[in-house]
Amino acid sequence: MLLIKCPWCGERDMVEFTHGGDATKVYPKDPNATTSEEWHDFIYLRENPCGEHVEYWHHVAGCRQWLKVRRDTTTHDILTTAPADGDLDT
Amino acid sequence: MGSACVFDKPERLSALSGVIEPGTFGRKIAGGPGITLRERPNLSIIQVAAYADTAEETGAVIQDLIGVLPPPEPNRSIMVDSIQICWIAPHKWWIIETDQRHGAEFIAGHLGNGAAVTSQGHGRSCIRLSGPSARDLLPKGCTLDFHPSRFSAGHCAQTSLGHSNALINCIDDEPIFDLYVFRSYAVSFWEWIADAAGEFGYQVSSSPEHG
Ligand SMILES: [Zn+2]
Numbered sequence: 001m002l003l004i005k006c007p008w009c010g011e012r013d014m015v016e017f018t019h020g021g022d023a024t025k026v027y028p029k030d031p032n033a034t035t036s037e038e039w040h041d042f043i044y045l046r047e048n049p050c051g052e053h054v055e056y057w058h059h060v061a062g063c064r065q066w067l068k069v070r071r072d073t074t075t076h077d078i079l080t081t082a083p084a085d086g087d088l089d090t
Numbered sequence: 091m092g093s094a095c096v097f098d099k100p101e102r103l104s105a106l107s108g109v110i111e112p113g114t115f116g117r118k119i120a121g122g123p124g125i126t127l128r129e130r131p132n133l134s135i136i137q138v139a140a141y142a143d144t145a146e147e148t149g150a151v152i153q154d155l156i157g158v159l160p161p162p163e164p165n166r167s168i169m170v171d172s173i174q175i176c177w178i179a180p181h182k183w184w185i186i187e188t189d190q191r192h193g194a195e196f197i198a199g200h201l202g203n204g205a206a207v208t209s210q211g212h213g214r215s216c217i218r219l220s221g222p223s224a225r226d227l228l229p230k231g232c233t234l235d236f237h238p239s240r241f242s243a244g245h246c247a248q249t250s251l252g253h254s255n256a257l258i259n260c261i262d263d264e265p266i267f268d269l270y271v272f273r274s275y276a277v278s279f280w281e282w283i284a285d286a287a288g289e290f291g292y293q294v295s296s297s298p299e300h301g
Contacts, residue, residue, distance in 0.1 A: 008164040008180060013233035015250055061250045063164065063179040 005081045006059045007067055020056030022046050023068050023084075050074055056084060104131040104297075105215050105276040112296040116288035124223030124290030127283065129297045130268065135210040136185040136194045137178070144204035145181035151200050155192060156185065167246040167259050174268070176246045176259055184210065184257070186270075215276035217283065220266040223290035228258070228267070230286045238263065252282035 002014040025042055028034040034042075047053075050073060057069050066084035071077065082088045106129050114123055138160070140148035145162070153159045158170040160183040167176040174186040185197065198207035219227065225236045231252035235241060246259040256279075257270040271279045284292070 009247070010165075012249070015233065061255050062248050064248075065179060 002076055002078060004057060004059075004067075004069060004078055006062060006065070007081060007083050007086070008065060009059065009062050012059070012062055016059060016061040017057045018060050020058050020066065023054045023056045052079065054088065057081075102132050102212075104129060105273045106131075106280055109277055109280055110294060110297070112294050114291070114293045115284070117291045119291035121222075122291070123221060123293040125219065125221040125227055125287040125292035126295060127287065127292055128218050128295040130188070130216040130218050131297050133211050133214070133216055134187040134189070134191075134193065135214055135270075136187075136192070136197055137208045137210050138183050138185060138197065138201065138205050139179075139208075140181040140201075140205040142181060148181065148201060148205045151204075152183075152185070152197075155197065155200055160185075165245060165247050167244055167261070169261055174259060174261065176257060178248065178257070186216075186268075213273050214270050215273050215279070217269045217271075217280065218266065219269055219283070220262075220264060221290070221292070223287075224265050224267060227283070227286055227290060231282060232258075234258075238265070252279055252286065254279045254282070 003011045004014055004017055005011045024047070028038060028042060053071055053073050055069050055071060056066055058064070058066050068082045068084055068086065068088055070079040070081070070088050072079060080088045110129055116123070138148065138152065149160050149162065152175070156170065156173060156175070158168055158175065160175045161168055161177045164177055167174055172188055173191070176184045176186065178184050185192070194207050194209040201207060225238070228234070228236045228251070232249055234247055234249055241247070241260055243260050243263045246257060248255065248257045250256070251258065251269065254271045254275045259268045259270070260266070261268060
């Protein structure tokens with residue numbers, strides 16, 4: 001079981017959360033000037049890192065806020081968390 | 091609307107009407123049942139969702155109307171004059187009343203565009219859990235820590251309880267917990283909690299019309 005620290009609710013069991021995918025992708029700044037290749041990259045292409053990764057999680061059974069989580073994909077350690085629009089401590 | 095309404099307002103019925111049966115059930119315990127359950131039917135639940143930059147003024151208006159500041163701190167609740175105000179999310183609260191003393195329209199009228207106000211009462215059912223074994227029952231379906239040092243009067247939390255999404259509000263250290271679940275899950279939730287309460291012995295008291 002993972003304990004994920006919600007920035008508002010504190011440490012909660014992972015059953016209260018849903019995984020929201022890669023948080024390193026940035027929505028294209030100017031959608032009209034974005035090429036098909038760039039859209040393809042943004043929508044479909046994901047790294048599959050072995051080690052630290054930054055992901056979105058949703059505290060769906062709790063306060064329903066989105067958060068960013070830095071997680072080690074090999075150990076499942078939850079390293080740091082922050083609100084979705086905040087910065088993770090490095 | 092004119093004064094003559096075409097439809098009479100239908101009587102409000104609890105989702106648990108006909109399901110909850112007063113009496114004493116489960117194991118026979120020497121000192122009496124460890125758990126007491128009853129429904130709190132027909133509540134008014136007003137959800138107030140402010141914005142980050144209107145949170146303070148929204149809190150001040152609610153304090154003006156109800157007499158108490160909604161808790162700014164996460165997962166805290168406050169009770170005044172039988173009205174409960176629970177923190178639900180950042181700058182978002184539930185105002186729970188046993189009767190429609192204020193009502194969503196009244197609150198919304200005072201808050202203007204600073205907050206979104208929605209009425210949730212018809213979408214939720216509330217079961218009041220009390221008794222000496224209440225703190226032992228909750229962990230059977232929930233991962234939160236219910237030790238008195240971690241969860242006492244004035245603490246509330248939304249979580250998963252008996253596989254239902256629930257808001258748990260501790261209103262007294264006796265202890266008394268009010269459990270709010272989706273109305274459409276109320277029967278299923280009741281079956282879970284009644285089953286979980288069996289080992290402690292439980293009594294079901296009949297519900298007042300309000301509260
Ligand atoms: Zn949370």
